[in-house]
Each structure stands twice: as structure tokens, then as C-alpha cells.
Amino acid sequence: MSKLAIETRGLTRRFGDLVAVRQLDLTIPAGTIYGFLGPNGSGKSTCLRMLTGLLLPSDGQVKVLGLTVPEQAEALRRRVGYMTQRFSLYEDLTVHENLTFVARVQGLSRRQSRERINELLKNYDLQTLSGQLAGSLSGGQRQRLALAAAIVHRPDLLFLDEPTSAVDPENRRNFWEKLFDLCDAGTSIVVSTHYMDEAERCHGLAILDQGIKRADGSPEQLMNDLGASVVEVLADGLRELKRELLTLREVRSAAQLGLRLRVLVDGRIVQPEHWLRQQLPGRLNGAELTLVRPSLEDVFVSCTGERL
Numbered sequence: 391m392s393k394l395a396i397e398t399r400g401l402t403r404r405f406g407d408l409v410a411v412r413q414l415d416l417t418i419p420a421g422t423i424y425g426f427l428g429p430n431g432s433g434k435s436t437c438l439r440m441l442t443g444l445l446l447p448s449d450g451q452v453k454v455l456g457l458t459v460p461e462q463a464e465a466l467r468r469r470v471g472y473m474t475q476r477f478s479l480y481e482d483l484t485v486h487e488n489l490t491f492v493a494r495v496q497g498l499s500r501r502q503s504r505e506r507i508n509e510l511l512k513n514y515d516l517q518t519l520s521g522q523l524a525g526s527l528s529g530g531q532r533q534r535l536a537l538a539a540a541i542v543h544r545p546d547l548l549f550l551d552e553p554t555s556a557v558d559p560e561n562r563r564n565f566w567e568k569l570f571d572l573c574d575a576g577t578s579i580v581v582s583t584h585y586m587d588e589a590e591r592c593h594g595l596a597i598l599d600q601g602i603k604r605a606d607g608s609p610e611q612l613m614n615d616l617g618a619s620v621v622e623v624l625a626d627g628l629r630e631l632k633r634e635l636l637t638l639r640e641v642r643s644a645a646q647l648g649l650r651l652r653v654l655v656d657g658r659i660v661q662p663e664h665w666l667r668q669q670l671p672g673r674l675n676g677a678e679l680t681l682v683r684p685s686l687e688d689v690f691v692s693c694t695g696e697r698l
């Protein structure tokens with residue numbers, strides 16, 4: 391059996407009356423990239439902070455790299471890296487000074503620190519920026535520095551909290567290439583995101599909504615197990631059509647994409663295109679209906695029960 395990076399049972403965190411994370415069971419294999427996908431406020435950061443040992447759970451059991459958290463959080467500290475949402479850089483230190491500072495905190499010797507920092511500056515395309523203040527870097531440069539800082543001590547497990555929110559698509563793509571390199575070299579990675587395309591890159595994934603895990607599995611599994619069919623409708627008067635479709639109980643959602651509506655129909659309906667035409671005969675006369683492959687966004691909409 392392959393080793394686990396993380397295992398939780400009944401993990402819960404309350405803030406007063408608010409339950410930010412509720413009864414979360416997770417089984418995350420080592421050597422993979424695992425994502426938490428959820429909207430703002432769904433509990434992703436709270437969850438990551440508990441898994442790093444920085445925040446005490448209200449309830450439940452947590453094992454990270456075989457260590458019991460929070461009891462063994464100190465032993466865990468050296469083995470994990472954590473890149474926070476705001477990147478946590480020292481704005482008035484240079485790129486090199488930021489890395490040197492983190493290397494000292496992580497206990498690297500001067501020599502180890504020098505070698506490791508040279509390696510990171512090269513790998514993360516920061517050599518020419520070495521003497522520049524972190525506060526003056528672009529979004530993509532800040533992100534690369536934050537990642538380099540999070541892995542100075544070669545952690546076995548890396549946590550990333552919405553790492554690409556502030557960067558453009560090209561930087562996001564390059565960033566993910568770096569994550570796959572790290573994963574290939576044996577680092578387990580847990581990443582939170584609210585981007586579907588990012589979630590789709592993960593080996594495994596949990597969909598969080600209001601602190602509750604609504605589904606988990608590989609993106610392919612989640613799409614196969616959707617329990618709904620997706621029909622794209624090309625027709626006139628889409629806004630009105632959408633309203634009419636949403637009055638049907640079997641229609642889980644209808645989202646407009648340009649000239650089309652993407653309609654999620656309960657999986658128990660055998661021929662969804664035919665069924666839709668039967669429900670709205672006048673309205674769908676002359677419309678084009680096509681059964682298409684589910685996307686992760688369809689899974690997300692379906693799991694969170696949002697009838698958009």
C-alpha cells in the first residue's frame with residue numbers, strides 16, 4: 391500500500407457559532423498533487439492551517455507525514471513548506487536576503503544556504519533579480535520567490551494557499567510546471583484554489599462548500615460520477631429559456647456560455663435531449679441540442695447544489 395501524506399477523520403474547526411470546517415475525512419496519498427476546490431469562505435485556508443499545525447482543530451484526528459497534529463507539530467515543521475495566499479515576503483529585503491533569512495530560520499548552515507539559494511535562484515529564474523527589493527517585484531516574480539522560499543529546506547510536503555490568484559495565465563502555467571517538477575522529485579503537494587482549470591491539473595481533489603466536503607476523487611472520477619447529463623442548447627432567447635428550464639425539477643443548472651446554454655439534467659433521465667424537447671416543445675423547436683462531456687465546473691455546480 392502506498393504511503394499517505396495526510397489522513398484526517400472528523401476534522402472540524404469552529405469560530406464561535408460558525409463551523410468553518412465540518413467533519414472532514416481526507417486520505418491523501420504521498421507523492422501526489424491534491425487540491426481543495428471551493429468558493430471564497432468555503433474553509434480551504436482554515437483546513438490548510440490546521441494541516442500545517444498552525445491552527446488548532448476544534449475536533450477530529452489529523453496525521454500528516456505519519457505525525458499526529460497538533461501534538462507533533464514541532465517535528466512536522468521542518469518537513470513541510472507553506473506558501474500563504476499573500477506570499478508572506480519581506481518587502482524591504484532583497485530577493486537574496488529573503489531566501490537567506492528563510493534558510494537561517496530553517497536551520498541551514500551557511501554553506502548549505504549558499505548552495506541551496508544559488509540553485510533556487512537559477513531554477514526559479516531569479517538570478518538577475520537577486521539584489522532587487524521583494525516589494526518591487528511583479529506578481530509573477532513574487533510568486534516564484536514565494537515558492538522558492540517555501541522549499542528552501544526541501545520539505546517532503548508543500549502547502550500552497552491559492553498560489554496563482556494574483557498572476558496571469560502564462561505565469562500560472564509555468565508555476566504548475568514547477569509544481570509537477572517538485573512532485574516528480576518526490577514532494578507531496580496540497581493546493582487550495584477556486585480555479586477549475588487549476589483543480590483539473592491535480593491528481594486528486596476535494597470539493598469544499600461551506601466547510602463540508604461535497605465530493606472527492608480524481609478529476610476524471612468526479613466527472614464520470616457526476617450523476618447528471620450535460621446538454622448544450624443553441625437557441626434564441628436564452629435568458630427566457632434559462633428561466634423556463636430552471637422551473638423543471640430535473641434541471642440542476644443552466645449556465646449561459648456565449649450563444650449557448652449549458653444545461654445539467656438529472657442522470658436518471660435516459661435521453662436528456664429528447665426529454666428537454668418534450669418538456670418545452672414550443673420553445674425548443676428549431677433549437678440545436680448536443681450532449682457533451684461533463685467538465686469539472688459541472689461537477690462543482692452539481693455538488694454545491696447551486697441552481698445557476
Ligand SMILES: Nc1ncnc2c1ncn2[C@@H]1O[C@H](COP(=O)(O)OP(=O)(O)OP(=O)(O)O)[C@@H](O)[C@H]1O
Binds near residue numbers: 405429437
Ligand atoms: N480567525 C477567524 N475568526 C473568525 N472566523 C474565521 C477565522 N478564520 C476564518 N474564519 C471564517 O471561516 C470561514 C472559512 O474561511 P477560510 O478563510 O478558511 O475560507 P477560504 O475557502 O480559504 O476562503 P478564501 O478563498 O476567501 O480564502 C469564513 O466564513 C471565514 O470568515
